[in-house]
Amino acid sequence: MKVLVVGSGAREHALVTALRKDGCDVTCAPGNAGINADVTTYPLDPSDGAAVAALAQRIGVDLIVIGPEAPLVAGVADAVREGGIACFGPSAQAAQLEGSKAFAKEVMLAAGVPTARPAVCVTIDDVKRALDDFGAPYVVKDDGLAAGKGVVVTDDRAQAVAHARACLDGGSRVVIEEYLDGPEVSLFAITDGTTVVPLQPAHDFKRVGDGDTGPNTGGMGAYSPLPWAPADLVQRTLDTVLQPTVDEMRRRGSPFSGLLYAGLALTSKGLRVVEFNARFGDPETQVVLARLNSPLVDLLMGSATGALADVAAPRWSDDAAVTVVVASEGYPEKPVTGDPIVGLAEANAVPHAYVLHAGTKPGDKGPVSAGGRVLSVVGTGPMLTDARAAAYAAVERICLRGSHHRGDIALSAAGAESGRIGG
Numbered sequence: 442m443k444v445l446v447v448g449s450g451a452r453e454h455a456l457v458t459a460l461r462k463d464g465c466d467v468t469c470a471p472g473n474a475g476i477n478a479d480v481t482t483y484p485l486d487p488s489d490g491a492a493v494a495a496l497a498q499r500i501g502v503d504l505i506v507i508g509p510e511a512p513l514v515a516g517v518a519d520a521v522r523e524g525g526i527a528c529f530g531p532s533a534q535a536a537q538l539e540g541s542k543a544f545a546k547e548v549m550l551a552a553g554v555p556t557a558r559p560a561v562c563v564t565i566d567d568v569k570r571a572l573d574d575f576g577a578p579y580v581v582k583d584d585g586l587a588a589g590k591g592v593v594v595t596d597d598r599a600q601a602v603a604h605a606r607a608c609l610d611g612g613s614r615v616v617i618e619e620y621l622d623g624p625e626v627s628l629f630a631i632t633d634g635t636t637v638v639p640l641q642p643a644h645d646f647k648r649v650g651d652g653d654t655g656p657n658t659g660g661m662g663a664y665s666p667l668p669w670a671p672a673d674l675v676q677r678t679l680d681t682v683l684q685p686t687v688d689e690m691r692r693r694g695s696p697f698s699g700l701l702y703a704g705l706a707l708t709s710k711g712l713r714v715v716e717f718n719a720r721f722g723d724p725e726t727q728v729v730l731a732r733l734n735s736p737l738v739d740l741l742m743g744s745a746t747g748a749l750a751d752v753a754a755p756r757w758s759d760d761a762a763v764t765v766v767v768a769s770e771g772y773p774e775k776p777v778t779g780d781p782i783v784g785l786a787e788a789n790a791v792p793h794a795y796v797l798h799a800g801t802k803p804g805d806k807g808p809v810s811a812g813g814r815v816l817s818v819v820g821t822g823p824m825l826t827d828a829r830a831a832a833y834a835a836v837e838r839i840c841l842r843g844s845h846h847r848g849d850i851a852l853s854a855a856g857a858e859s860g861r862i863g864g
């Protein structure tokens with residue numbers, strides 16, 4: 442089977458790696474230095490639907506897998522399907538579950554899915570009223586896509602107002618919502634618009650600094666499984682969040698097929714949805730796919746062709762997986778790029794560890810940094826402690842001037858897992 446993966450991050454490198462393991466003939470556009478070393482890549486604007494469809498026709502692929510949200514919201518999946526090619530990823534209309542936080546709230550309300558109470562604001566006076574109504578801590582969200590950086594959670598009312606003003610000035614609506622306490626879980630599900638197949642939960646570290654300090658980022662690391670999560674979490678999320686949302690989207694005439702990402706908070710009042718995304722999460726995908734022991738391609742093709750009910754349930758390794766993101770100097774505010782990355786072979790030589798590329802491109806003497814999140818280093822092992830040790834041993838072998846990473850990925854979970862037996 443010939444598969445074209447669209448995108449250029451560590452998520453796409455993980456997808457390419459998993460699909461190759463399944464025996465697929467994989468290509469990628471545009472890819473990065475790491476993906477380029479593994480498979481053929483094609484330069485291309487991933488949000489240009491006509492260009493993606495034309496490339497797929499030219500090289501003759503059986504399936505296109507769209508990684509990032511921007512092409513989905515821009516309608517690339519629609520363009521590809523019009524060209525008669527099977528596509529993993531939702532239509533532009535269905536991708537509004539991620540593309541508009543206000544739309545996602547409306548769907549959740551209609552489907553009875555538990556989420557933070559929202560107020561959608563179009564003027565700064567609406568914003569101020571909503572902030573005072575909800576009280577601190579304040580949660581202020583840009584309605585549109587913002588690469589994980591459109592959300593401010595703060596006790597400082599002036600900062601909340603300033604962020605809202607910046608979003609409104611940028612032409613977006615602003616969503617103010619109830620603050621959700623409790624640990625966060627990312628749970629992905631593959632769906633064809635009717636059947637919903639949940640994957641394994643993961644935890645993402647969104648803040649840039651150790652101890653969850655500093656600004657939000659796209660994600661600085663992740664681990665799976667979650668030794669602290671309730672045993673029925675996946676089933677409960679399927680029953681109360683994922684299936685009702687997929688059913689509601691179908692009822693509206695805009696069925697959602699592809700990957701539905703539920704960002705959950707396990708609050709003192711019960712499970713709540715923090716956000717939906719319309720694609721695989723990054724960096725959670727790196728750890729979820731590291732634990733997948735059955736063919737990814739069957740799930741993706743089942744979703745793309747509406748035949749997911751006929752695909753065998755995924756099987757999972759009992760092993761744990763941890764990924765640590767190596768970010769460039771200045772990320773997330775002002776990433777510095779163009780620096781050589783040294784030590785990749787040494788890092789890949791660490792047992793039970795491997796390096797996935799994110800923002801990298803080929804340079805004269807090897808890969809150079811080309812984005813904020815540069816690498817996603819994965820470690821695996823019987824316990825989170827082992828997976829952590831492997832990932833960090835590999836990170837220590839990498840040299841990138843000015844780079845930074847968190848030192849506490851999976852640290853507290855590893856400390857609490859001693860009672861865990863198997864998966």
Ligand code: AMP
Pocket residue numbers: 557580582589591592594618619620621622625647657704715716
């Ligand atoms: P989002 O882009 O909606 O996922 O938000 C990014 C991050 O902001 C989330 O992962 C949470 O850590 C935080 N966040 C978003 N909404 C809330 C909320 N209602 N209460 C507390 N934290 C939130």
Ligand code: GLY
Pocket residue numbers: 589645659660718721722723724725
């Ligand atoms: N890791 C968060 C996201 O992919 O949105």
